[in-house]
Amino acid sequence: MTQTSKKRKLTNHDLNMIVLRELPLEASWHYERQQHLGFCYSIQSALKKIYEGQPEKYIDALKRHTGEFYNTSPQATPFICSLVCSMEEEYAADDSFDVSSISAIKAALIGPFAGIFDAIFLSTLRIIGTAVGTSLCMQGSFLGPIAYWAIYNIPAFICRFVGVRWGYYEGAELIQELQESGAIGKFKDAAALVAMMAFGWMTKNYVAINFVYEFGPEGGTTTIQAILDSIIPGLASLGLVWLFWWLLTKKKVNFMIVLLFTLLASILGVTLGIVG
Amino acid sequence: MILQAVLIGLVGALGQFDSIIGSMYLFRPIITSSLVGLILGEPEMGLELGATLELFYIGSISMGAYIPPDDLVGGVLATAFAIHGNLTPEAALTLSMPIAVISMGWKNVIYAFSTFACSFADKFAAKGNTTGINLIHFGMTGIKMVNAFLWCFLGYYLGADVVISTINALPTQIVDGLSVAGGILPALGFALLLNMVLNKKSLPFFFLGFVLAASFNVSIISVLIISVIIVAVTWNRSNDQEVANDSDF
Numbered sequence: 388m389t390q391t392s393k394k395r396k397l398t399n400h401d402l403n404m405i406v407l408r409e410l411p412l413e414a415s416w417h418y419e420r421q422q423h424l425g426f427c428y429s430i431q432s433a434l435k436k437i438y439e440g441q442p443e444k445y446i447d448a449l450k451r452h453t454g455e456f457y458n459t460s461p462q463a464t465p466f467i468c469s470l471v472c473s474m475e476e477e478y479a480a481d482d483s484f485d486v487s488s489i490s491a492i493k494a495a496l497i498g499p500f501a502g503i504f505d506a507i508f509l510s511t512l513r514i515i516g517t518a519v520g521t522s523l524c525m526q527g528s529f530l531g532p533i534a535y536w537a538i539y540n541i542p543a544f545i546c547r548f549v550g551v552r553w554g555y556y557e558g559a560e561l562i563q564e565l566q567e568s569g570a571i572g573k574f575k576d577a578a579a580l581v582a583m584m585a586f587g588w589m590t591k592n593y594v595a596i597n598f599v600y601e602f603g604p605e606g607g608t609t610t611i612q613a614i615l616d617s618i619i620p621g622l623a624s625l626g627l628v629w630l631f632w633w634l635l636t637k638k639k640v641n642f643m644i645v646l647l648f649t650l651l652a653s654i655l656g657v658t659l660g661i662v663g
Numbered sequence: 664m665i666l667q668a669v670l671i672g673l674v675g676a677l678g679q680f681d682s683i684i685g686s687m688y689l690f691r692p693i694i695t696s697s698l699v700g701l702i703l704g705e706p707e708m709g710l711e712l713g714a715t716l717e718l719f720y721i722g723s724i725s726m727g728a729y730i731p732p733d734d735l736v737g738g739v740l741a742t743a744f745a746i747h748g749n750l751t752p753e754a755a756l757t758l759s760m761p762i763a764v765i766s767m768g769w770k771n772v773i774y775a776f777s778t779f780a781c782s783f784a785d786k787f788a789a790k791g792n793t794t795g796i797n798l799i800h801f802g803m804t805g806i807k808m809v810n811a812f813l814w815c816f817l818g819y820y821l822g823a824d825v826v827i828s829t830i831n832a833l834p835t836q837i838v839d840g841l842s843v844a845g846g847i848l849p850a851l852g853f854a855l856l857l858n859m860v861l862n863k864k865s866l867p868f869f870f871l872g873f874v875l876a877a878s879f880n881v882s883i884i885s886v887l888i889i890s891v892i893i894v895a896v897t898w899n900r901s902n903d904q905e906v907a908n909d910s911d912f
Contacts, residue, residue: 410685415803417777424784424800431793446791453788453796461686509724510859513688517717518883520693524714527707531714532697540687577894579860580868584890586853586860587872588883593718594853595846621877627847631854642855643764649847650757654840662843 395555396437396476397469402551404432405468409547412461421458429464433472437479447486448475455490459497460504462543466550467496470558496562503571504546511578512539514585521593586628594624599663665820670702671743672816678735679808683801692716692738692759699742712742715752716759719848722855733770735811737763740818747819748827753845754838758826766814773810777803868893 412425430452438445452471459467471489478484520535553561565571598611615622634640656662677698678690689695693713700709716738723731741759744750750758780799787795830838857869868890875881875889 411683411801411804413682413686415777415781415800416682417774417781417803419778420781424781424796427784427788428797428800431797442791446789449788449791449793449796450785453784506859510856513724514721514856515883515887517693517721519887521714521717522883524693524697524710527710529697529706529710531710532694535691535693535717536687536689540685543685543687573898576864577898579862579865580894581887581890582860583857583865583868584872584875584886585883586857587869587874588876588881588886589718590850590853590869591873591876592883594850596843597846619874619877621873624850625873627850628853628857631851632857635854636858642851645851646760646848649851650841650844653844653847654837657840657843658836663839 394476394480395473396479397433397472397555401433401436402469402555403548405429405472406465406547406551408432409461409465409468412464420454420456422464423453423455423457426455426457426464426468427452429468430472430475433468434475437472437476441479444479451486451490455493457493457497459501460508462508462546463496463500463504463550465547466554466558467493467500469551469554470496473555473558499571503575506575506582507578508539508543511582511585512542514582514589518585518589590624590628591621594621594627596623596627597663598623598661600661667702668816668820671699671739671819672812674698674702675736675739675811675815676808678739679804679811682807683804690735692720692734692742695735695739696742699739700746703743703746705746708746709742712745712752712755713738715756715845716741719756719845719852720763721849722852724856731767732760732763733766734759734763736766736814736818739815740822743815743819744823744826747823748830750827750830751842751845753842754830756845756848757841758830762818770807770810773807776806 408431409425409429411428412422414428415424416422427449431449434445434448434452438448471493474484474489474492478486478489516535516538519538520531522531523534524531598615601608601610603609612623619625631645634645635642653662674695678695681687681689693716696713696716697706697709700706700712703709716734720732720734720738723734737759740762741755744758745752745755780803784796784799787793787799861869872886872890875886
């Protein structure tokens with residue numbers, strides 16, 4: 388992408404407005420074009436300013452961003468919004484600017500950004516928030532839901548306010564840099580490491596099964612549970628998680644079937660006195 | 664009871680309002696159940712129910728075009744019923760599932776309507792009419808807020824006594840069995856979510872987290888600190904190795 392114009396029309400205030408307008412990104416989510424209206428709403432006021440005195444280009448931009456499919460992480464969107472705005476700005480100043488490159492960059496970014504931001508926010512920060520939050524809830528503390536909210540959302544808002552500036556001032560260069568340095572992969576790996584340790588911890592603490600069936604000589608009976616726990620406490624919980632993972636991922640069994648089977652097996656197990 | 668039912672309906676509406684104020688994940692049981700507990704005067708039970716439900720629904724998040732069971736309506740109503748009838752958290756968990764699945768089915772109708780309604784935005788855009796576009800945009804959440812309010816309000820107001828008397832009439836084996844299932848089902852949620860972060864590099868750390876909890880009984884905060892230290896120590900080292908992401912799991 389060529390930088391033909393370095394003249395910036397959007398102020399700090401305009402960039403903050405993009406963040407605020409981005410908050411309702413998913414308000415009209417639907418299967419077909421998903422967050423397209425949310426994206427259009429996010430940059431409307433910026434577009435109006437960029438295309439002041441150029442009503443035809445303004446309407447073209449509205450049509451472009453209303454019409455195009457869009458779906459990625461809400462936390463990643465301010466970056467893409469302001470990067471798009473900086474390109475729209477170039478088009479406003481220079482008629483020869485290739486407008487299709489704006490659509491192309493949107494289409495190119497949403498997939499990888501959803502991948503990395505969902506890994507960081509949905510499967511790492513949210514899991515940490517849930518692990519910390521639920522352990523506080525179990526102690527009867529309202530800090531539980533608050534901690535859950537804060538651990539997920541404070542980084543989310545920082546990411547939005549920082550992202551909108553990076554996208555506007557150095558978006559294109561930054562993307563190139565990220566691709567070349569392999570930093571995206573490193574962030575993903577780091578997020579995965581933290582999330583996996585939290586999952587391991589939660590498997591021990593939040594999955595519970597108790598085999599109560601007794602066997603052995605009279606007076607010296609033992610339970611399967613006691614044997615399993617003597618190897619390592621929570622071994623049965625560990626086995627359950629990986630059994631379910633194997634069924635869902637490797638055997639591609641439908642989630643609802645696994646769920647129903649678990650319910651029936653639990654009722655049967657209690658009736659036969661195996662678990663309790 | 665009508666006032667409580669209205670407030671419970673508003674918790675449902677708040678969960679949908681979340682998609683206007685920044686997808687903060689306020690629709691999750693850990694938030695909604697805690698609020699329902701406050702409304703029904705059983706804050707501690709609400710918190711416990713919130714934690715139990717949250718752990719099960721941990722894997723049911725919408726990624727891409729996958730729409731999970733409606734943990735908002737399922738969580739709010741199951742919590743309200745459980746507090747009303749003094750059920751165990753495990754029974755509440757099981758109760759929430761059919762509600763969440765039925766509510767999801769109905770929500771898909773709303774999503775189909777959204778696609779139809781949003782197609783009009785193109786016409787507004789061609790005229791430069793941003794007000795029209797934005798009315799559709801916010802109207803869709805408005806509809807979903809009314810929908811969630813009605814489900815939670817009517818569900819609690821009309822359903823609480825019926826649901827509780829039905830559950831109390833169930834044989835004890837079923838109730839005990841469901842309570843055992845409640846302990847097992849978080850494993851299903853974890854298994855569903857593992858895939859997002861599972862690769863050859865991250866797999867050993869699952870077992871590290873597990874052993875820290877099982878053998879050393881450390882808190883989640885300690886596990887987090889340890890994991891951040893590992894990230895910090897290995898950050899530069901991973902530069903030298905191949906950075907390719909192996910996802911052949």
